[in-house]
Structures are given as structure tokens and as C-alpha cells.
Amino acid sequence: MRVQAGTVEPVPQNTSSGWGQVPKGGICSDYSQQVVVAVLRQVGTDSCETPAPASAPVFLSGEAADGVLRRHKRHNTGIFEEVLEGDLERECMEEVCDLEEAREIFENDGNTMEFWARYVDGDQCKSSPCQNQGSCNDHLGYYTCSCPSGFTGRNCEIVVAKRCDVNNGGCMHFCESMGTFGAKCSCAKGYKLLEDGRNCDPETEFPCGRTAMAPSGSAFTRSLLGHENASLENATSTTSPPSTPAGTTASLPATSEPTTIRSRKKLPWWRHVGAGPTEEPPRALKRIVGGEVVIPGEIPWQAALVARPSGQLFCGGSVLSERWVVTAAHCLVEGQGNFFIRVGEHSVFIHEDTEQDLEVMEQHIHPRYNASVSLYNHDIALIYLKSPITFSPTVRPICIGPKAFTEALVKEASPATVSGWGRTRFLGFTADTLQKVKVPFTDRTECKSSSSARITPVMFCAGYYDEAKDACQGDSGGPHANSIHDTWFLTGIVSWGEECAKDGKYGVYTRLSLYYRWIKHVTGLTKHRLAFDVEDPDHEPDISPL
DSSP: OEEETTEEEOOOOOTTTOTTOOOTTGGGSTTTHHHHHHHHHHTTOOOOSOOOOOOSOEEOOHHHHHHHSOOOOOOOTTSOGGGSOOOHIIIIISSOOOHHHHHHHHOOHHHHHHHHHHHHHOOTTTTOOOOTTOEEEEETTEEEEEOOTTEESTTSOEEGGGOTTTGGGGOSSEEEEOGGGOEEEEOOTTEEEOTTSSOEEEOSSSOTTOOSSOOOOOTTOOOTTTSOOOOHHHHHHTOOOOOOOTTOOOOOOOSOOOOOBOSOSSSOGGGTOOSOGGGSOTTGGGGOSSSEEOOTTSSTTEEEEEETTTOOEEEEEEEOSSSEEEEOHHHHHHHOSOEEEEESOOBTTSOOSOOEEEOEEEEEEOTTOOTTTOSSTTOOEEEEESSOOOOBTTBOOOBOOOHHHHHHHHHHTOSEEEEESOBSSTTOOBOSBOEEEEEOBOOHHHHHHTOSSOOOTTEEEESOSSSSOOBOTTOTTOEEEEEETTEEEEEEEEEEOSSSSOTTOOEEEEEGGGGHHHHHHHTTSOOSOOSOSSOOSSSSTTOSOO
8 A cells, every 4th residue: 555645545456566465464464564553543443454445545644644654864953964973873874984984983093994894895704714713804805814823824724733844743754744734744664654643653673763772861852843953052061971771881982082983085995094903002992082982783774885805894874774775975986896785883893793794786876976077976875785684683774754854854853973983083093883973963054164165055064163073084975863753864974074073174964855766766665757866955056055
């Protein structure tokens, strides 16, 4: 029906559209009840029964009709709006306001912009995009999330503990980034991933990187990326000799005479090696100052390259598996003679019934190694044995890991352990007992500035600026190893240096992380075709740290 001032007229029926029809339930249906009841009261009835079709107009006075359909217009009761206090509903809801009017209402820039962002382009936070209880902040055309502790990402969707660059993603061994899905843990060969998805458990009796000795609890033991680097002063001041298990005797330094342990004066071993045990001084162990005597079984992956027929240990190596040993390429080039591999060695002049001598079947020098150009660039080689090594408490392999893992380990788990039977001082006597020394990682800029020779991107430095701790002649090819969660990983190969433990000079090592895929390919751990034999060190050559 149409209500006009003074009349109530029937509304024409339109059966096709349904508009104007009396709704089901009569004129007392929800949407028209209030209007109709008001009209009925004006004509003297309160009945909600469906009336008979109107046959004549129903007249109301103008005052009564206005009382039913009055339109309440907004106005300021005759006062100019400019003099009134700002009203959000009046200014911006009933009308369209501008930023200046909104500012007058809120009287605060922060609240104004928060309102204006929603007012102009809608509430970007309406869909609650922030996950893991993150709070959403609306902006013009975009939003940001304030993430609670432990979460990050645009929508707080990434768990920080599962990022590989934060505490190794919580992984015991290797961490693989999965983008927005966090990180995935995996284990070294010979280990299985536990149900927690993080820890690794040995599957074999002699897993790589583990020794038969209990963890030493040294101040140098750290979790990968889990702690800030301690100062060099603190690190060196807390060093203590290893504990000696029952039934084992170890002689310790008696003087502070500078002594060190690596084959790297860029001269063949036979130019420095003495005539034999008869030339050893009466107190050989007195020379162990820069390093320490290794307890049997403490470094079970240590191998020695032994020359024939002299029986001299001219280079070191590391056991990777039952048939593979890794060493420095220059050891194979400089040696130029027949040699064999010895594992399980501890004291050179004492037969301890733990030694194993094995013949060499194949030598795999890295394809980019070129001694005529550089004796130490790409200084890595693999040796395949004719017969397998028999693993025991004193003979075990060391683990290797992918590039990102090894790069982080060599820096954050510093200092590393270097071992060998090399000279205990420059041009001095060789050691008769396996020795070790701890050397910290050296910043690449400092490393390069310390040497007159070129430090290529496939090398890194380690050692002390002014302390007599280093590797020396006879230790080339030996292990530079770091530990994480009581598991040792090979991170470098002893390569070269300028003299031994010379002030302002550092030891230079082959950067093993760049050869991980090549090692796996040559040793048969991977069957697919090798795309490249050395990984890109830094994307831009020779500019960034390690």
C-alpha cells in the first residue's frame, strides 16, 4: 500500500514480480508490521487479521500520516557544523569525510592513520592473515604482522627454530632449508634420523665421527651456531690437556719451548726428514708445546702415507670409509715414489698391534689440480685401497657434510683440531707420537693480508697470529676437524704455510666444503652425473669470507 499525507491507498498488484503483494502471513509479517500497525491504530483498530480487499481509500489527517512515515533528517539544530566537536558517525559515516576531518575527530596522528587505512581501502586484517598468534597491523594497501617470539615470515608462518641459519635448525647433523615450510634434518652416512625429526642415531658399530672415548667437556666444545664466539683470549686460557683413561700413559709438555706440528714449507718431505730414530734427541716429548700428545683412539680417522723403502711417514690423511682415504694432492705429486697407507698408528717406533698397512689401488687427484701452475690450489686427492680397512676402537672413519653445513661448522665450532706426526718446529725433528693442536678459524681478510702468496677462494686460514701453535712439515694431507654434538666432521685438509708457527703467519688449508659433491661422486656415494667438480665458493670469486 502507498501512504500519503492524508490518505492510505491500495498498492497495485504485480503478480509477476511479487512486488506489492500481501506477504504470506498477512499484513502482520515482519517487514511491514510496524508500519501497518501504526496505520491501523490511526483508523481505530489493532487487528492483525488479514483485512478484506480495500474497496475505498482510507484517509488520514496530514499530521497522523507524518507521524507514521516521518523522515528524521540530520541537522545541527541550527548551528554551523564548523563550530561543533568532530563526530565520527556524522562526519565519515553519514557523509564522506577527508583526512583533515578525520584528524579533527581523533586528534592523534597514529589513531587517524589507523582509521584512514581501513576507511579508504578496507581492513587488510579482516581475514586474520597473521598466523601463530601474530598481531595484524593494517596499512594503506597492505598489512604487516608483529610475530611472537619464535616465529617469523610475512604471516608469522615460519618457526624460527626450524631455520637452518638459527642453531642449525635444531638438527643434530645436516639441515636443509624448505622455504616457508621451515627446515628438514638429515644425517651423515651410517646414521638414521630419529622420530623426533632432529636427532641422529648410529646404525653401525663404528659410525663416522665417533670415538671410543667419552666427550672431554673441553671449553672448545660448542653446538653449531648455538653460541656466540668466545674471545680468543678466553678460548686459549681455558685449554686443558685431555684426560688419560685407565691403563694409558701420556707424557705432557715439560717446558714452554715453541713447538708446532705440518708439511708446508713448500719443499718435499725428504729435504727435511732426519736419518732416523738415532737422531732423535733424548727427550723428544719435551718438544710438544704448541700441541699435545694424542691418546690412542682419540683421532681414529688419522691415516699416514708411508714411503718405501725408507718407511718414513711423509704425509697424513683421513679415513672416509673402509676403502677410501682423502689427502692433499701435493703429497702424491711431491712423493713421486711407492708408498702405502697405514691406519691405527700412534707411536711411530713402537709396534702397538693396532696398526694396519694397506696397499694403494687408485689415486684420484682433483681434475682442476695443476702442480705446474700452483702446487696448492685444489689441493685434494682421494686414495682407493686394494683391501678394506678393519674398523676397531682405534680405527674409524670421519664424517663429511654438505657445503653450507661445513662452512658454518668451520667458523662457529672453532677452534678445530689438526693432527699428525710432522715436525714439532720448522726444520726440526719429526714427532714419534701422534700429536694434535687446536687452531681457530682466521678471518679471510686477515688471512690474505698476512701472506705474500695468493690465498685462493678454495683455501682458508687457521691458527694464531703470535702463538707457537701450528701444523708443520710432515702433516700435509692430514685432518682439520670440527666437532658438533660429539660427532667429528672433516672441514679442511692441511695444505701449506710460510714456515711453522711464525709470528703473523697462519696455516693454510684446503676448503673441504667445496669438494663434498666431488668426493661423494668419486667414492660412489652418489650415482648421478656430476655437474661440476668444485662448488662455487662465493658467487663472486675471492671476495667474501670463507
